[in-house]
Amino acid sequence: MFASLLRFLGALCLVTTATLAARTVQGPSLPRDSGGSIFFTSAASASALDFRHVNGASPDKYMVETMGSGGVFFDYDRDGWIDIFLVDGGSIADPAIAAAARHRLFRNRGDGTFEDRSAAAGIVHSAYGLGACAADIDNDGWPDLYITAFGPNVLYHNNGNGTFTDMTKAAGVGSTLWSTSCAFGDIDNDGDVDLYVANYVEFSAQNNKFCGDVARKIRDYCDPHVYSGVSGVLYRNNGGGAFTDVTRDAGLQRTDGKSLGVIFLDYDADGWADIFVANDRVPNFLFNNQRNGRFRETGLLAGVAVASDGRARAGMGTDFGDFDNDGLPDLVVTNFDLETHSVFRNLGTGVFADATAESGVGPPTLPFVGFGTAWFDADNDGDLDLAIVNGHVLDNPGVFRAGAHHAQRMLLFANDGRGKFTEVGRSSGAAFEAERVGRGLFAADIDNDGDLDLLVTSNGQPVELLRNDAPKPGNALIVGLVGSKSNRDGIGARLRVSSGGRSWVRDVRAGSSYLGQNDLRVHVGLGAATRADVEIRWPAGGVETIRDVAANQIVTVFEGKGITGRMPFTARR
Numbered sequence: 001m002f003a004s005l006l007r008f009l010g011a012l013c014l015v016t017t018a019t020l021a022a023r024t025v026q027g028p029s030l031p032r033d034s035g036g037s038i039f040f041t042s043a044a045s046a047s048a049l050d051f052r053h054v055n056g057a058s059p060d061k062y063m064v065e066t067m068g069s070g071g072v073f074f075d076y077d078r079d080g081w082i083d084i085f086l087v088d089g090g091s092i093a094d095p096a097i098a099a100a101a102r103h104r105l106f107r108n109r110g111d112g113t114f115e116d117r118s119a120a121a122g123i124v125h126s127a128y129g130l131g132a133c134a135a136d137i138d139n140d141g142w143p144d145l146y147i148t149a150f151g152p153n154v155l156y157h158n159n160g161n162g163t164f165t166d167m168t169k170a171a172g173v174g175s176t177l178w179s180t181s182c183a184f185g186d187i188d189n190d191g192d193v194d195l196y197v198a199n200y201v202e203f204s205a206q207n208n209k210f211c212g213d214v215a216r217k218i219r220d221y222c223d224p225h226v227y228s229g230v231s232g233v234l235y236r237n238n239g240g241g242a243f244t245d246v247t248r249d250a251g252l253q254r255t256d257g258k259s260l261g262v263i264f265l266d267y268d269a270d271g272w273a274d275i276f277v278a279n280d281r282v283p284n285f286l287f288n289n290q291r292n293g294r295f296r297e298t299g300l301l302a303g304v305a306v307a308s309d310g311r312a313r314a315g316m317g318t319d320f321g322d323f324d325n326d327g328l329p330d331l332v333v334t335n336f337d338l339e340t341h342s343v344f345r346n347l348g349t350g351v352f353a354d355a356t357a358e359s360g361v362g363p364p365t366l367p368f369v370g371f372g373t374a375w376f377d378a379d380n381d382g383d384l385d386l387a388i389v390n391g392h393v394l395d396n397p398g399v400f401r402a403g404a405h406h407a408q409r410m411l412l413f414a415n416d417g418r419g420k421f422t423e424v425g426r427s428s429g430a431a432f433e434a435e436r437v438g439r440g441l442f443a444a445d446i447d448n449d450g451d452l453d454l455l456v457t458s459n460g461q462p463v464e465l466l467r468n469d470a471p472k473p474g475n476a477l478i479v480g481l482v483g484s485k486s487n488r489d490g491i492g493a494r495l496r497v498s499s500g501g502r503s504w505v506r507d508v509r510a511g512s513s514y515l516g517q518n519d520l521r522v523h524v525g526l527g528a529a530t531r532a533d534v535e536i537r538w539p540a541g542g543v544e545t546i547r548d549v550a551a552n553q554i555v556t557v558f559e560g561k562g563i564t565g566r567m568p569f570t571a572r573r
Helices: 002-018 095-100
Strands: 040-042 071-074 083-086 104-108 114-116 128-135 144-150 154-158 164-166 179-185 194-199 211-213 218-220 233-239 242-245 259-265 274-279 285-289 295-297 318-321 330-333 342-346 352-354 370-376 385-390 411-415 421-423 438-444 453-458 464-468 475-482 494-499 502-507 522-527 531-537 543-550 553-558 562-568
Touching: 071 128, 071 438, 071 453, 128 179, 144 179, 144 194, 194 259, 259 318, 274 318, 318 370, 330 370, 370 453, 385 438, 385 453, 475 494, 475 531, 494 522, 502 522, 543 553, 543 562
Parallel strands: 179 259, 370 438, 475 553
Antiparallel strands: 040 464, 071 083, 083 104, 104 114, 128 144, 144 154, 154 164, 179 194, 194 233, 211 218, 233 242, 259 274, 274 285, 285 295, 318 330, 330 342, 342 352, 370 385, 385 411, 411 421, 438 453, 453 464, 475 522, 494 502, 494 531, 531 543, 553 562
8 A cells, every 4th residue: 555655656756856947047047157167176195185984894794894984074162164074983993993993073274274282171082982063052142063973873062162071961862873964953843953863773782683695605785774773863952962862753753764964944935944854774864843843744745755765765864945035945965876866846835746867867877876965156146056975885886786896076166047957066175086995975165265165075085175276256245143042053043035126035054965064154146246135034033134235245134133243255275
């Protein structure tokens, strides 16, 4: 019965998708020469970003060895320059390797380089780490840090002096399940952020099953279907830094999920944070906020649980963004090879259409195993482009399928301004040509020059930092929020930036992609426009409009007080 329903809904999605070609972007298109070609430069070495992920790969093929690593862009010292936190793995098989692993915190010096402040910060490695997310949980003005792991998760409180204190026990958020991605969002609009933690499967070192080729005695990493799923966890913030597990009361107790990616998003524009969860080999979840402390799972009815053929995919990373500029947040989900990654277009009625093929994203992704992903405007032309990092989970996939590779190149899809994409990675810099076992992908303007740079984390390999060096970027505006009635970071706020008869909608989100987080500041490419109006719908319900804001600057907006800080973009290097 369930399979029949899936096939029916899949067919319905195909019919719906076929009607989408006639849809056009709202408002006039910007001139295509307002931006420029897309180009990125490898900058990890020059930036002194020295980190190599430890995955502890062993002949025993423990599943967790394939999954890391994660990272976070956040301004932990509030100096206006975005810093980087990187999650290290460890080892299940070898205590010596496990002891050598350590998480790393890199402070942005503001001159194009980073300094390792890990030891001074007091953040220690205590379990096989996977992902992280960051937000100001107690509204004291300093972003705190949550780290997920195979083993106990950890919450670190930012002391405001460059150091962090482990407050996991006091906060009540130390899940011991195999946790993957996490995200912060204010589910009840009460002014403090809540926490959702995605969990994967019931795996342990003691029940490490044999998978692979029995006849040839070739052991390999198991597919998730051989293990039972476990429920994600929703922690409600009680205020002051203490949380309560409300998973069951909120209607989110779902052991049929095998979750790898999570985002908070207001997909139906009702002012309440919903939750999307990307599941591996089982249908994705879309939890609709019922505004009374409870959620209703609507993934199947909304058209995002499965692909257009009615089959579940191997959902890993996920992000949302308005790629067709119709004011509605759309979804992307990365999947396994031979599946294609998925693009779901928001139709504005609580329903999405599978636009994977129509958007042009489908066929180029077919050979790749995707993980981290981000909607971002690479050339400041006003349209969201799409980046995806790829890498197989098997370290010898060619043994099982000819032509498959462990390390894979990144993909970069340029938006033509009407929601059609062309893969341009090979012409966008050597970093996109390089093959790696990619996992995390995160976006931020690390040098405050007005364009978005990328952080790439890989399994068992060095980190990569890609500096955006597009030769002719358009104008842009970066907006940072400070909440008063709303949570301090303004997480969940929706911004509408308008200029010249065109508008762009962007949301503040904490946690996306796979195992990590983008910069909380909102970046909007303006193309040729030099000024814009900014409307902010705060999570607490207020709407604030700021008129005639000059482009090419970073502005800080304090809830109810307007712009309280301005900084012009730095000169591009």
